[in-house]
Amino acid sequence: MKLKTKLVLLITGLVFLVISTLSWLYLGQLLQVYINQSYTTTTEAAHQVLFATRQAIDSGLRERTFNVNDPAAVRAAVADSLRTNPGLNALINSIIDYSPTVLDVSIADSHGRALLSAPNAALNDQMLPRRENYGSLRGQTLWQTLHTIFGPPQVYNVSAGLDLSGKPFLTVRIGVRTTFLKNSFRPWLVEALWLFALGMITSLAVAAFVANLALAPIETISRRLDLLEQTQGEESGGEMAAESSGAMPARRMAGSDAVAQVSGKIERLGQRMRNVEEVFTALKENLDQVLSKLQDGMILFTRDSRAILVSSAVERFVGRHRDELLGADVREIFDRETRLGRLVRDSFEAGMSIVQEEVTTETGRQVQVSLDFIHDGQGREEHSFGALLTLHDLESMQELESELELSRRMASIGRLTAGVGHEVKNPINAIVVHLELLRNKVELKEPEQKHLDIIQSEIHRLDRVVQTLVDFSRPVELNMREHDLRQIVQQVLTLASVELEGRGVTLTSSLPEFPVTVKVDADLTTQALLNVVINGGQAMPDGGLLDVRLTEDGRWATIRVRDEGTGIPPEVLPRIFDLYYTTKKDGSGIGLAMTYRILQFQNGRVDVESDSGGTEFSLCLPLQGVSDPTARGELASESSWNEGTGA
Ligand SMILES: Nc1ncnc2c1ncn2[C@@H]1O[C@H](COP(=O)(O)OP(=O)(O)OP(=O)(O)O)[C@@H](O)[C@H]1O
Ligand SMILES: [Mg+2]
Incomplete structure (x- = not known):
């Protein structure tokens, strides 16, 4: 059953209940009032008759002569007085004529035999029929009263008695017809039924209106949802095909009520929204x-x-x-x-x-x-x-561009040097071999022998230089693995400690308490950091403090190496990463070039800041995966780090 029908029936049922209860009470009340009223008026009439009866007896007996000791004579005299008294008879006739309730009026002696009976005079001196007392109707329930009224016609009595010397002498009885009650009651009942019918029709109309009014928003929502579904369907054309099975229940439900439809639609929309949300989340992550x-x-x-x-x-x-x-x-x-x-x-x-x-x-x-x-x-x-x-950021863009340019230049120089190195190495080998042959074949004297030695040692030096050049420009095979950068730093500190100690350098370090995972070639990274640490030590010939510090910011791991040396002059700074550039007597100028290259291979970078108070090199490497702040203990502040001093 539709929700709307249910609502209408419910409201109508309630109204029916209320109206019928009220009507029942009203009718019951009305009937009781009417019965009471008619009982009172009839009783009054009975008393009037009784009064007139007394007067009629008084005057009648005075006029008549009879034997007072003969009861039959007395009865006959009384009956005759009553039947011939014009006032009494007029009163009785008027009561019968004008009161619609009254069927008959009779005056009975103490044995119930009629002294006077109107309008049926034939009943005079006859035994009057027994009748129920009209007063008994008053205490009845509505149901019993209705039964009496609408049952077979009956007559009830309203009586008033007269005593003589303490003994019942005569009784006035007025007969009241139930048909009279029926006749007076019927119009009320019809009226009440009409009202009832009118009430029901009005309540039906009101219920239908209320149901429409109450369900109208739901129907609007349903239509809106339809529209939403349509637009969603159009937006995700492909999805529609997949959901054609889901569209079936929609059509099947068309006949059922609005609430079921709406909840079905909301369910489907919810499903779609969940799908969209998943797509959205994936998109957002990307x-x-x-x-x-x-x-x-x-x-x-x-x-x-x-x-x-x-x-x-x-x-x-x-x-x-x-x-x-x-x-x-x-x-x-x-x-x-x-x-x-x-x-x-x-x-x-x-x-x-x-x-x-x-x-x-x-x-x-x-x-x-x-x-x-x-x-x-x-x-x-x-x-x-x-x-x-x-x-x-214009500056970082420029920096990036110059870095890009530099690495481009390095790459082309690398290719060039590799080629040249190979070409130069062959002639050098030939020269070395032939020089040796020459030495064996020709006996040379002291001065010539010295020239030959110089040529040989210079050729060896040339060979070494070329070899380094070839080594440096040869493509490197990287062995990239995940490592905890703390271990690499620790290893470098151990390796460098002996040399640094010899120079009177104090080494301090600080490492995070949690692992700093990077994907690198461990040997090459060790080499790169060692070069920087050794340089730092060399920059402080009279000793000092060398501080090595490892930090990470969620994306980069940074190793800072700070010394208290004399610093790098600004005009030297742009050249320190050049291959063979050195300011040291026995330096080769390979260290920083190698460090730079190693960091570059591993997607890292080297920064340097220097002033007269010292130099700080920063080696930055990308962290493996974006670290989760909770996993790496974001709260690990500087103070919670291991402040340790190396040798
Ligand atoms: N910490 C430093 N303080 C001052 N100058 C430095 C520092 N590190 C490097 N330099 C300068 O940069 C130059 C190049 O350094 P690099 O390590 O490449 O070569 P090197 O140390 O001279 O020789 P080697 O090949 O033996 O390392 C150094 O000669 C020095 O002038
Ligand atoms: Mg060096």
Whole structure:
């Protein structure tokens, strides 16, 4: 059964119950009142008759002569007085004529024999029939009363008695017909039934209206859901085919009630939304990954200026963690006090786009800013969906470009030197062999012998140089494995400790308490770090402090090696990574070139900062996977690190 039908029936049923109960009570009450009323009036009439009877007897007996001791004579005299008294008879006739309830009036003697009977005078001197007392109707239930009224016609008596010297003398009896009650009651009943029918029809109409009114929102929701389903279906055309089986119940349910339809539709929509959510989550993960690799800072703002997408690089520009920026308002992200903040805020407030505008920040960094407001298809300003802000670090771009250029140059030089090395090595070998042959064949004197020795030693030196060159430019086979960088650092410190100790250098180190996992070639990385550590020691001929520190920021592991040497002069700094560049008497100039190359192979980088107080080299390596802050104990602060001093 439809919900609407159920609702209508329920409301109508309730109204039926209320109306019928009220009608029942009302009718019962009405009937009782009527019975009481008629009982009272009839009793009054009986008393009037009784009064008139007494008067009629008084005057009648005075006029007549009879034997007072003969009861029959007395009875006859009384009966005659009554039957001939005009006042009494007129009263009785008027009662019978004008009261619709009264059937007959009679006056009976103490034995129940009629002294006077009207309108049927034939009953005079006859025994009157026994009748129920009309008063007994008063205490009956409505049901019993109805039974009496609508049952076979009956006559009830209303009586008033007269005593003589303490003994019942005569009784006035007025006969009341039940048909009279039936006749008076029928119009009320019909009226009540009409009212009842009217009430029921009204309640049906009201119930139908209320049901429609109550269910209208559900039907609207159902239609909306249909629309939503349609649009979703159109959006995911392929999905529709897959869901054709799911569409079947929709059609099957068309006949059932609105609530079942709505809940079915909500269920299906929910399923779709779950699917969409899964796709969305996957997309978001991809997007996050892409954003984390972006060099440019990028923030996507909503219509109400809240950041919903933030690339990791933004952290470099605003100095706050990405998670803090997500959901923040543009006013919370950018401070008006800074040049960059002012530019962004002003443009945002004015709703003006920025096209590649360059700003020099307070720290001297060159940033190129772009701001685009995203509008709807019609390009109406007031329908902006949000804005996209991009921050482009010009300096790091230049650095990157120069690094790229350098590695390009290194690669081509590498190829060149490898080729040249091979070509040079063959003639050198030939020279060495033939020089030896010459030595064996020709006996040379002292001065000539010395020239030959010089030629031989220089050729050997040339051979060594060429060999290094070939070694250096030969493609390296990397043995990349996951390692805990702490172990590599520890090993280097052990290896270097003997030499550093000899120079009077104090070694201090600090390593995190948790593993710092990187994917590297352990031997090459050890070599790269060792070169830097040894250089640091060599930079402090009179001893000093060499500090080695390992840190990580979730993306990069960084080893900082700081010495207290004299520093690298600015004019030397750009050349230190060049192969064979050395300022040391017995240096070869291979160390840093090798370190640079090894880090480059492993997607890392080397930075150097130097002043007269000392030099700090930073070797950065990408962490294996983006580390989970909880797994690596994000809270491991500087103070919780192992502060240890090496030898
Ligand atoms: N910590 C440092 N302090 C000062 N100068 C340094 C430091 N590290 C490197 N240098 C400069 O960079 C130059 C190149 O260093 P590199 O390690 O490549 O060669 P090297 O140490 O001279 O020779 P080797 O091949 O034996 O290492 C050094 O000669 C030195 O002038
Ligand atoms: Mg060196």
